[in-house]
Amino acid sequence: MKKIKNIPYGIGDFDSVQRNNNYYVDKTMFIPEVEKTPFNFLIRPRRFGKTLFLTMLHSYYDLNLKNRFEGLFSKTWILKNPTELQNSYMILYFNFSLVNPDIDKVEGSFVNYCNSEIDFFLRKYSKYIDNETLKKASEKKLPADKLNDIFISLNGANNKIYLLIDEYDNFANTIISRHGQHEYHKLTHDEGFFRYFFNVLKGGASRRAGGLDRMFITGVSPITMDDVTSGFNIGNNISLNENMNGALGFTDGDVGEIIDYYTSVGVFKFDKAETKQIMSEWYNGYIFSKRSTTKMYNTDMVLYFMLQSYEANNLPDDLIDENVRIDYGKLRHLIAIGNQLNGNFNILKEIIADGGIVSRIVKSFPYEKLTDRENFVSLLYYFGLLSFDGSLLGKPYFSIPNNTIRQLMYSYIREAYKNVGVFKVDVFKLDNIISHMAYSGNWKELFTFIAGEINKQTKIRDFIEGEKVVQTFFLTYLNIIDVFDTLTEKEAGKGYADLVLKPFFYRYPDAKFGYLIELKYISRNKFTEELKTEKIKASKIQLAKYSRKLET
Known part of the structure; x- marks a missing residue:
């Protein structure tokens, strides 16, 4: 009897993965694409399978593993x-x-880690x-100096080096978020050790033979690549290439095959169509090239879902894996300076209100220019918070890829308001109020509570002027709990209410009430009782029409 493949x-x-009977989604067909250019740079969101792809390349190209090729790559395309x-x-491999x-x-940690990897390589x-x-390189104290000696010594030699660097910007990003631009600048500019390291790589990449x-x-x-190389002239950025769209992540077909396999061996006992619908709504939607139409699932999210279902013999209660969350702390420096929210925060609100944004993607830009609109939108795309979704007026259009990312964006807005002292709520109380909406039909308490908090915390008024902004505000706080699947008019389809609150029956099968919410905005200086009555009347007519449409 064959052993059931482990979920990796x-x-x-x-x-x-290959030795220990793990399920592997084959990505080896992308090797010829990788070989088209010698020096490549690939950006993808966190937990998308970058490390597995890189270690696959390691196993494929390592001359010491030639006698294991058939065993390691059994049943793969390559x-x-x-x-x-x-x-x-x-193979010289680093994971930063x-x-x-x-x-x-x-700096000490970087030097020690790199020296250990280089010494291992030499052995x-x-x-x-x-x-x-071997002697000369082992005596050098700095990893960049060791590499320089090795690159020079192998000039014209038969056996060359394939350098693999995983998560090249990991510690640099942490330093930005914790310590700000000054400390990051010391790392990546002038005589910074990280910059010197990449200078040596640039020299090695440009040295003939x-x-x-x-x-x-x-x-x-x-x-970080732009900063340490003065504009990324170290290689070819293949992140937006159409032919690399599917190199990381799972396709819809991949996910179907995973479900089929674990169903066939008797450990997954749930409806395939329902399962795929849930995973598609929460984990799918990533497109990494404007010329591609194939949506990719986040690798980690899919495997998390399958593992939770496998171990608990039930579909997971929490659909968002904590490991895929991008901590607000790592984004705070992008949308707030001191205790002031900046223009990037307004862009984030705009994206949530509209469901997406028109922008071109910038391949490379320095940290100092992160407040430029297109650079910030590009960063959200690279982080996986936005995805290509067609075009508008001849320009790329980007939308929020799935419910997981939508929930994360709502949390960023709430945290931003809270951290700059603009608005905070009793989360436990609001959670309770929204639960009562779903189970007892008590909706008035929500609006009474929010109105009361706005009256007490008057700073928030400056941030919620205009109907769209009010809509975003409600979306942000209605999603503090996932009892409703909350859709905007654009997401639900033209001709629906501003907000549609559908009970999330997957997790709350006994929820009894859903809602259509029509928002009308009146500025303080234009408010009259007559105008309020007129707006309420118009809303009732619209809601009655939307309700009839839903019934049919």
Whole structure:
């Protein structure tokens, strides 16, 4: 009897996935695409399978693993379609998430970690490197100096280096969020150690017939690369290439096959159509090229869902895996300066109100220009908070890809208001009020509560002028609990109310009430009782029409 394949949630090592009977979604057909250019840079959101892809490349190109090729790549596309470069490189691998981001320890940690990896590389491939280089490189104290010696010594040699760097910007991003621009600048500019390291890589990549023959770097943002290389002239940014759209993440077909497999072996016992609908609404929707139409699922989210269902013999209660959340602290510096919300915050509100935004994507930009509108929108895209969704007026249009990201965006708005002292609510009380809306039909208490808080916390009034802004405000706080699937008019379809609150029956099957909400805005200086009566009358007529439409 065949053993049931393990669900490789949280496992990023290709060798381990293959050796330990884990389910693997084949991505080896993208190897020929990777080989089209020697020095590549790929940006994808967190938890999207970057490490597994990189370690797959490691296993494929490592000349020391040539005798294991058939075993490691059994049942993959590349087994029957190997390229000429198969198992022909010495692999130098770094994962910069292993560097301690503490500002007082980061340089020492970086030096120690890189030196350990380089020394391991020298031992692993000692028979391909002359003794003088081995001795000289081992005596150097800085990793950049070690690399420089190795690159030079391998000039013209038969065996070259393939450099793989995973999460190149991990500790740099943490330093930005914790310590701000000044400390980050010291790291990436002038004589910063990180900048010097990349200067050596640039030199190695540009040296004719040098030891560094190929390079593949992954991260979540182009900012640090732009800063340490003065405009990313170290290689080819393939992040927006149509042919790389499916390199990371799962397609709809992949997800269907995963469900079919675990159903066939008897450990997944739930309806496939319902399961796919849930996963599509919460985990799907990512498109990484304006020329592609294939939507990708977040790898981590899908595996999390399957693992939770597998272990609990039930569909998961919490559909959002904590590991995919981008902490508000890592975004706070982007939307607030001191205790003031900046223009980026307004862009975030605009996206939530409209469901998306028109913008071009900027491939590379420095941290200093992050407040430029297109740069900020681009960063939201790279972080996975926005996705390509067609075009409008000849320009790319970006929308929020799924419910998980929508919930995260709502939380960012709430946290921003709270952290700058503009507005905060009793979360437990509001949770209770919204639950009563779903189960007892008591909706008046919500509006009484919100109105009371606005009257007490008057600063918020400056942030909720205009009908769309009021709509965003309500969306932000209605989603403090997931008892409703909350849709805007655009999401529900033209001809519906401003807000549609559908009970989230998947998690709350006994919920009894849903709502149509029509919002009307009257500015303080134009308010009259007659105008209020007129607006209420118009709303009642519209809601009656929407209700009849839903009934049919």
